[in-house]
Amino acid sequence: MTTDSNIALQLDHISVSYQQKPVLDMLSLRIADNEIMCLLGQSGSGKTTALKAIAGLLPLLHGEIRLNGEVLSSAKHCVMPEQRGISIIFQDFALFPHMTVLENVCFGIKASAQVANEKAKALLALVKMSDYGPVYPSELSGGQQQRVAIARALATDPKVLLLDEPFSNVDHHLKEQLMLDIRKVLKQHHTPAIFVTHSKEEAFTFADKLAFMESGKVIQEGIAESLYFQPSSASLAESMGEGNWLKVEVTEDGLTKCPYLGTLPTSVPNDQQYSSTLRQFIRPNQLVLEANPTGNAEVIEQTFNGESRYYFVRLGKIELRVSTVSNNVSLPNGSLVDVTVLSHRAILFERT
């Protein structure tokens, strides 16, 4: 729970323009101590701009940024980036190419050379890079550079750590382990962090909480499950994974019904008022196929991707995407099937 007492960083209605174009529009956000928050959104939604504003690299037009109660940025006042105690890690890692790994980590430590060295070595050990102290950044892989960047950023004991698309330059097969390792390091250091990505997989693995951004605003904020199962906008629903859009009506007993599938076992959230013209978002794994020679749907196409099998099914005038756990028995194209919907909480939006 985020309560007022344990809030580390607080953004209140901040607005930022870049080259005369408004990028952030009254954005508000709170990050608790020791929390990893992910800013998720399409490119151009203002995620990176938000990070730069927090780091003090861009001025605010409106609003306030506070860290542990102290105002860092407002429309009139801006604490210099070097005085904020906020470290930032960029997509390209921005390791200083003219310094060794150890020199990079020592760079921001304000202490005697010996103390700095000791601390840097401890941090390199933490990110599993102990053997690379005398090596230059150009000799490292993307994942190794990322680890060094984390060690360097933590070396100044930042009050908040900012990460801008930190995993996009890392090999796919190393990503998962790297994310878990870095998450562990951040938790050990009790460092709150904000990280920016457009990948929901990265967000789910790395973050405690997610904030979905669209046109400079946070549309929805919460844990991964709530964004996945209860998205508040159609674009967020689609960002969390593809699905099927069905035109539906709400029945009297709080369910939905649509032309070809009849009444669906999906409960309508009763906290909202809906008109009669609605569309419902159903994910491929919320549908089930069963072979039936007299079924009303037909398999028209399929793809196999290891863990699951995707079917494209025609049902009357609509086409549905269905995913099933893959097994070695597939439904051949052209075969007739029954489509059933699994019981779940309906994701409903007004038809536009």
Place this chain on the structure above:
Amino acid sequence: MNNKKWLILAWATSFCLILPALFLLAQSFAPDTELFDHLWETVLPDYIVNTLQLVSLVLIFSALFAIPVAWLVAMCDFPGKRYFQWLLMLPLAMPAYVVAYVYTDLFDFAGPIQRVLRALFQWDVAVGQHWFFEIRNVPGAAVMLALVLYPYLYLIARTAFLEQGAHLLQVSRSLGQSPWQSFKRVAVPLCRPAIVVGLVFIGAEALGDFATVHYFAVNTLTTAVYDSWLGHGSLSAAAKISILMLIGVMAILAVERWQRGRQRYYHKYTGQTALFHLSGWQAKGASAYCALLVFAGFILPALILLSYTLKSMSFNTDSQLGVVLLQTAWLAILAAVITTALAIIFSFTNRISRQASAALPSKLSSMSYMMPSTVLAIAVLIPMTLFEITLNDLWVWLGFDAPGLFLSGTVFALVFAFVVRFQAVANGTIESSFLAVSPSLDMAAKSMGKSNQQLLFSIHIPLIRKSISTAVLLVFIECMKELPAALLLRPFNFDTLATYVYQYVSDEQLEQAAFAAILIVLAGLYPVIRLTQTGERTT
């Protein structure tokens, strides 16, 4: 011609072009001459000190001029930045001796500045009553040279700063470093290899300068070379002094190599670059510093040249100028066409040959560019006179009339020197244009049974014709501007545009030749504009 014949052609021409350098080196093993010994015992140590002082001061001033503006233009936003980024290149077009003349005129006892000061403060008219700084000395010459040479460093440092991108500096600041600490600890060290390259170039130019130091009556190794050859007629003493200068260049190059050896792999970072939006006095200061350099290095000298022209036009229109222009033009065209043709031969041979060594003729022939042109002129004379003497002796022995100085006494020497000196310019332009032609075109042509010549004339040359004209034009302009070699090698009573202007400068009468000087400046603007354009494309 098959590949082998092309290779022989390339190697043979390349060998001719490095012949002067080889003979100069051989000269260093020749016994000492009386004149050189005499110079060594009397004035030469002073000249060496002067030269070292001059080169170091030029480097210091150039760095002070170029690095701040390179940083400002690359990293900051301030009024006029868009224009300053190319305006700052203009001084390259201004010959240093013209700038020197103009400022001497301006700050002279009888010049406008001192006249105004005297009138304002009621100074005594007698000379020496009031102190006023002297520019006709080593520091003065260094400032003049730095004013027109700093753009080399500016251009290269600006690119290096831009390539660093914003992230490294932003990270540095997020790690608690102030903007100044970030500049010192991150930006400058990263840019250091580029700065060294720029300084090496400027150092070599300053070392080779003759006109400015001669005009200021500052004696350096270059002036000693002139005195030895033109004054005392001692080619071997001139050669010995040239070798001293060459050692200087080699030392500078060695420093550069050593620096580059330590240079690591540098990533190019991209992204936004204007980090600091300057306002208030900072913005005004930035604009003022840039404006001052452009004004002092280009606008003021250009305006004064214009005013000279307008003044002298009415009473003295020199008919000799037409002759000089014509002579210079055909000389420069000849040299430009030869260098470009050779560059095509080198690049084409390298392209069709499968041997790695085929790149050597081009590389070897480009090396002379780093030789100060004074040294080069002396180097050209050595094999030439040797050949002439041998041939003359042979002719007389065979009972014919001696043909005389048919090489060193004619424009042949000048054209040859130009070709040797500017081969690198043509090589650079032609090589890069050949690289842009896809190798599969060659294979396609060959598979259709075309010979090497057909490939060259019907595929390559039509495709690179723009670069060919650029190469011709660039070399043409360089030849037009080239002064030290022309002064040493021109036949009796023969002037190029540059020697013509310089003659008037050293006679304290530039007013009479101001129009010719303007022509040199205008010609010099073309390569500068090209440089800015390519600079903009890469950024």
